[in-house]
Structure formats: C-alpha cells, structure tokens
Amino acid sequence: MDNYEFDKAMNAFLEASDLAKSSNDQRLKAIVNINIGIGYMKQELFDRAELYFQKSLALFLQLNDHYTPKAFFNLFESYVKLGKEKLAESIYKKGIENAMFWGDNEFIAKINLVRELMPDRxxxxxxxxxxxxxxxxxxxxxxxxxxxxxxxxxxxxxxxxxxxxxxxxxxxxxxxxxxxxxxxxx
Known part of the structure; x- marks a missing residue:
C-alpha cells in the first residue's frame, strides 16, 4: 500500500477478510480489519475506515492482544480526521492508557502527536x-x-x-x- 496501489491492496485485504471469516480465527479477523481500515485511511475514506477500526478494536480487546494500542490509535486518528472530537478524546484516554500498559512507545508518541491536530490544540x-x-x-x-x-x-x-x-x-x-x-x- 506504500506505493499507492490501493486497489490491489484492498482486494487482497477483502479476500483475506473472507478467508478469516471462514477460519473463525479472531486475531486474523482483527488484523485484516485493521489493514482494511488503514487502506481506507490512506484513501482519505475516514468514515469507512472508522467501521473497520471499531471492529478491530473490539476483537483485540476481547483477545487482550498486544496489537490493541495500534487499534486504539487508528480509531482515534479516524475520529480526529472526521472531526468527532468527543469520541476522539474518549478513545485518546483509553488508548494512551492501553499503550502504556503494553509499553508501546510507538503508539504513545503517535497518539499524542495526532491529538495535537484537534481544534484548540x-x-x-x-x-x-x-x-x-x-x-x-x-x-x-x-x-x-x-x-x-x-x-x-x-x-x-x-x-x-x-x-x-x-x-x-x-x-x-x-x-x-x-x-x-x-x-x-x-
């Protein structure tokens, strides 16, 4: 997706989504959902991305997985880009707490950075x-x-x-x- 080959990447992720559904592997479903969301974010389709990030976060939380900070961050960023300030602030607090729990310095830095894009920051x-x-x-x-x-x-x-x-x-x-x-x- 880094080469802006969105159609190819999105088709691969959507195909993987079908495979994940049939495998009943919850972690695989979460990873596929987060990647589909990232694909939509790169295309600036933030409302579509939000739905996939919500699904991904719910699954990662259920699994108590170390990818949870990434899911919080991506949902947070989609809320910021959509101008959903109250939801963004709520997810920020939970996301920063979760990233600290996992010791995930990357997502602590990223979530703090993106928070500064919010109005009045x-x-x-x-x-x-x-x-x-x-x-x-x-x-x-x-x-x-x-x-x-x-x-x-x-x-x-x-x-x-x-x-x-x-x-x-x-x-x-x-x-x-x-x-x-x-x-x-x-």
Whole structure:
C-alpha cells in the first residue's frame, strides 16, 4: 500500500477478510480489519475506515492482544480526521492508557502527536516532543506523513513560521528516507 496501489491492496485485504471469516480465527479477523481500515485511511475514506477500526478494536480487546494500542490509535486518528472530537478524546484516554500498559512507545508518541491536530490544540512543544520520540524510534515514514499534516494545520491557522518548520521537517524526513533506501540498494 506504500506505493499507492490501493486497489490491489484492498482486494487482497477483502479476500483475506473472507478467508478469516471462514477460519473463525479472531486475531486474523482483527488484523485484516485493521489493514482494511488503514487502506481506507490512506484513501482519505475516514468514515469507512472508522467501521473497520471499531471492529478491530473490539476483537483485540476481547483477545487482550498486544496489537490493541495500534487499534486504539487508528480509531482515534479516524475520529480526529472526521472531526468527532468527543469520541476522539474518549478513545485518546483509553488508548494512551492501553499503550502504556503494553509499553508501546510507538503508539504513545503517535497518539499524542495526532491529538495535537484537534481544534484548540496544536501546542508546538508537545508536537516537537512527539516528533522527537518518533525520530528516536526511527519512524521516519510517520514523521514524513505527519509533518505535512502539521504544516497544513499551522498554515490554516495563519502561523506560517511554524508551518514552514514542519515543511522543513518533512523535507528532512524525505531526505533521510531516500538516503536509507539508497544505502540499502548499494
């Protein structure tokens, strides 16, 4: 899906969903649902993504699985993108608690970062702290993606100086990803 081959990926996930239903494997169903939701998020079909994330979260919670923080995060992000602030805040609290329980630093950083996209937030020190944690975890694809979200967020707010900071962060993340790819090819 990283190459924007959504149709191919979505067809594979939907086919896997049919197989998961017939196998009665609850964890497989949860993983397939979260991947279908991610596919819809990448296509900015947030309402469709929300439904699959809800199913996935319910299954992971039932299984008490270590993927639960990822499910909380994805449902939270879909709520933020849909402007469902009260639901987002409720899921944030449960999600951060769950990620801390599992010691999942990746999703602690991500959920804190995406929370700053909510109206009346956008605290630069919180955003920079979350980006620092993503950098420490070597999650440059996430930095690349979310830095653009924050550049646009601050552009809409009319704060072009801070917006420019996040555009520059995006360029740096792109460069580091390109450099990493080139060194792996050689």
């Amino acid at each position: 956008g605290h630069k020190e919180n955003i920079d702290r979350a980006f620092f944690n993503l950098q420490r975890l070597n999650l440059y694809p996430d930095i690349e993606s979310y830095s653009i979200d924050f550049a646009r967020y601050f552009t809409r707010k009319g704060n072009l100086k801070i917006a420019n900071h996040y555009y520059e962060l995006n360029i740096l993340a792109n460069f580091l990803l390109f450099y990493r790819q080139q060194t792996q090819l050689n």
